[in-house]
Amino acid sequence: MHPILSAEHVTKVFAAGRGDPVVAVDDLSVDINEGEFVCLLGASGCGKSTMLNMFAGFTQPTNGTVCLRGTPITSIEPRCGMVFQSYALFPWKTVRGNVEFGLKVRRVSKDVRRERAQQFIDMVKLTGFEDHYPTELSGGMQQRVTLARLLANDPEVLLMDEPFAALDAMTRQVMQEELLRIHDANRKTTVFITHSIDEALILSNRIVVMSARPGRVKAILPNDLPSPRHVDVQLSPEYADLKRQIWQLVESEVRHHDETNN
Amino acid sequence: MVTLGPVDDTASAAVVTEQGDLRRKIAVPWMRLISLASVVTVMTLWYVSTEYGWILPIFLPKPATVWQEAQGAFAGGLLLTDVWMSSKRVFLGFALAGIVAIPLGVAMAIWAPAKAILDPFVSLLRPLPSITWIPLTMLWLGIGESQKVAIVFMGSWIYILLYTYESTKRVDPLLIRAARNLGARDIDVMYEVIFPGALPGIITGLKVTLAISWSCVLSAEMVAAQNGLGAMIWQAKDWGNLALVLVGMLSISITVLVADQVANRIERLLLPWERDRHQ
Numbered sequence: 001m002h003p004i005l006s007a008e009h010v011t012k013v014f015a016a017g018r019g020d021p022v023v024a025v026d027d028l029s030v031d032i033n034e035g036e037f038v039c040l041l042g043a044s045g046c047g048k049s050t051m052l053n054m055f056a057g058f059t060q061p062t063n064g065t066v067c068l069r070g071t072p073i074t075s076i077e078p079r080c081g082m083v084f085q086s087y088a089l090f091p092w093k094t095v096r097g098n099v100e101f102g103l104k105v106r107r108v109s110k111d112v113r114r115e116r117a118q119q120f121i122d123m124v125k126l127t128g129f130e131d132h133y134p135t136e137l138s139g140g141m142q143q144r145v146t147l148a149r150l151l152a153n154d155p156e157v158l159l160m161d162e163p164f165a166a167l168d169a170m171t172r173q174v175m176q177e178e179l180l181r182i183h184d185a186n187r188k189t190t191v192f193i194t195h196s197i198d199e200a201l202i203l204s205n206r207i208v209v210m211s212a213r214p215g216r217v218k219a220i221l222p223n224d225l226p227s228p229r230h231v232d233v234q235l236s237p238e239y240a241d242l243k244r245q246i247w248q249l250v251e252s253e254v255r256h257h258d259e260t261n262n
Numbered sequence: 263m264v265t266l267g268p269v270d271d272t273a274s275a276a277v278v279t280e281q282g283d284l285r286r287k288i289a290v291p292w293m294r295l296i297s298l299a300s301v302v303t304v305m306t307l308w309y310v311s312t313e314y315g316w317i318l319p320i321f322l323p324k325p326a327t328v329w330q331e332a333q334g335a336f337a338g339g340l341l342l343t344d345v346w347m348s349s350k351r352v353f354l355g356f357a358l359a360g361i362v363a364i365p366l367g368v369a370m371a372i373w374a375p376a377k378a379i380l381d382p383f384v385s386l387l388r389p390l391p392s393i394t395w396i397p398l399t400m401l402w403l404g405i406g407e408s409q410k411v412a413i414v415f416m417g418s419w420i421y422i423l424l425y426t427y428e429s430t431k432r433v434d435p436l437l438i439r440a441a442r443n444l445g446a447r448d449i450d451v452m453y454e455v456i457f458p459g460a461l462p463g464i465i466t467g468l469k470v471t472l473a474i475s476w477s478c479v480l481s482a483e484m485v486a487a488q489n490g491l492g493a494m495i496w497q498a499k500d501w502g503n504l505a506l507v508l509v510g511m512l513s514i515s516i517t518v519l520v521a522d523q524v525a526n527r528i529e530r531l532l533l534p535w536e537r538d539r540h541q
C-alpha cells in the first residue's frame with residue numbers, strides 16, 4: 001500500500017538573522033498510511049510544527065521531499081487541511097461564516113454551503129452559536145469552530161498542531177473523544193502534534209517520537225490499545241507499559257535538550 | 263485662554279467615555295460629575311470676571327453678549343448656511359481623498375513596486391501643512407468651491423494613505439495562511455481576509471483624518487471665502503465683533519463633535535465583530 005503522506009530524508013534549515021542557521025529537522029523520513037491517526041511527540045522546539053508546515057506546503061524542505069500521494073508538495077496544499085494551535089479564526093466572520101469559508105472560496109452555492117456548514121456546526125455541538133463572532137466564544141468553542149471549518153472543507157489529510165494544548169483538562173477530554181468519534185466515522189488520515197504522552201496514547205494508531213533539535217525520528221511505536229480508550233484501558237498494564245516505554249524515550253531527549261540549552 | 267475652557271472640557275469628556283473597560287463603568291458617573299463641575303466653574307469665572315469688569319469686553323465679551331449674538335446668527339439662517347457650506351467642502355474633499363488614498367494604500371501594502379513609486383512623493387508631501395497649498399490651488403482653481411475642496415483633499419489624502427498602508431500590512435499572516443490552506447485564491451484572500459482585516463485600522467485612520475480635514479477647510483476659508491465657518495470668524499474679527507468670533511468657534515466645535523458621533527455610528531455598523539470593544 002502506498003502511503004498517502006510521506007517525508008523522505010527531509011532536512012529543514014532556517015537561516016537565522018544573526019548567528020548560526022538553525023537545523024530544525026534533520027534527515028527525517030516517515031510514511032503515513034491512509035486512514036491512520038499518527039501522533040507526533042517530541043520536546044519543545046524539536047521541529048514538530050516545522051514538519052507539519054511542510055506537509056501543508058507553508059514552507060518547503062531545504063533537502064529531501066514531502067509527498068502527498070506520491071507527488072511532491074511544493075506550494076500550499078488545500079488537500080492537507082490544518083488546525084492551528086492559535087485557532088486562526090477570521091474575527092470578522094461569524095461561526096457560520098468561518099465554517100462556510102472553504103466552501104465559499106470554492107464557489108459552492110449558498111444553500112448547499114449553509115446546509116453543509118450546519119451539519120458540521122451541529123457535529124461539534126455549536127448549534128445555536130451560528131451567528132456569534134469568535135471573540136464571543138470560549139477557547140474550547142473556538143477550537144471546535146476550527147475543527148468544523150476544517151471538516152466542512154473536506155480535506156484528504158487532517159494536520160493538527162497541538163489543537164488542544166490551550167484547553168482545560170475537562171474540555172480537552174471531551175474534544176479528544178469527539179475527535180476520535182469523527183475519526184471512527186470518516187477514517188480521515190490525521191497527523192496530530194502533542195506534548196502529552198497520554199493524549200498520544202489515547203488518540204493514535206501510531207506514535208512518532210522525535211529527538212530533540214535537530215528533529216529526527218527517534219522511534220515509531222504502533223499503538224494497538226483497544227478502543228474506545230476509556231478509563232479502564234487507561235488503567236490497564238498495556239497502557240502503563242507503552243507509557244513507560246515512551247517516557248523513557250522522551251525523557252532522555254528532554255534532558256539532552258535542557259543540557260544543550262544551558 | 264479662558265474662552266477655550268468649555269471647548270477643552272468637552273473634548274476630555276469624550277476621551278473618558280471612549281475607554282471601554284470595566285473600570286469605566288464604575289468611574290463614569292463620578293467622571294461625569296467632575297466634568298460638569300469643571301464646566302460650571304469655568305463658566306462662572308467667565309461670568310464673574312466679565313461682569314465685574316476684571317476683563318474688558320474688547321478682550322472677552324460677556325456670556326450674555328455671546329448668547330445674543332448666537333441667537334441672532336442662528337435666527338438669520340446665516341450660521342446654518344456657514345455650517346452647511348463648510349461641511350459640504352469637508353465632505354467632498356474627504357470623500358475624494360478616501361476614494362483615491364484607500365486603493366493606493368492597499369496597493370502599496372500588497373505590491374512592492376507601488377510602494378516604490380509612491381514613497382518619494384509621500385515623503386515629500388507629508389511635511390507640508392495644507393495651507394501651503396493655498397497659493398498653488400488658487401492659481402489653478404481660482405477661489406471657488408473646487409479650491410476649498412482641493413485644500414481639504416491635499417491635507418487629508420496622505421494620512422488616509424498611511425493608515426491604510428499600515429493596517430493592510432498588519433493583517434495577521436496566519437489568517438492569510440489559513441485562508442489559503444482552505445483553498446482561497448488571491449482574489450478571495452484580498453476580499454475575504456486582507457480587506458476586512460485592514461478595515462478597523464482604515465476606519466480609525468478615517469476618523470483621525472476627518473478632524474484634520476476640518477482644520478484644513480477652516481484655514482482655507484479664512485484666507486479666501488465668502489462663506490463657511492472659517493470665513494465667518496475672519497469677517498467677524500474684521501468687524502471687531504468678538505462675540506461672533508466666539509459663536510463661530512463654538513459652532514466649529516459642535517459641528518466636529520457631531521461629525522465624530524456620526525463617524526462612530528458608521529464604524530459600529532461596519533464592524534459588527536468589534537461591537538464588544540465599542541460598548
Ligand SMILES: Nc1ncnc2c1ncn2[C@@H]1O[C@H](COP(=O)(O)OP(=O)(O)OP(=O)(O)O)[C@@H](O)[C@H]1O
Binds near residue numbers: 014015022024051213
Ligand atoms: N520561521 C523560522 N525562522 C527561524 N527559525 C525557525 C522558524 N521556525 C522554526 N524555527 C526554529 O526551528 C526549531 C523548531 O521549531 P518548531 O516550531 O518546529 O518546534 P516545535 O517542535 O513545534 O516546538 P513546540 O512544541 O514548542 O511548538 C526551533 O528551534 C525554532 O527556533
Ligand SMILES: [Mg+2]
Binds near residue numbers: 048049161
Ligand atoms: Mg510547535
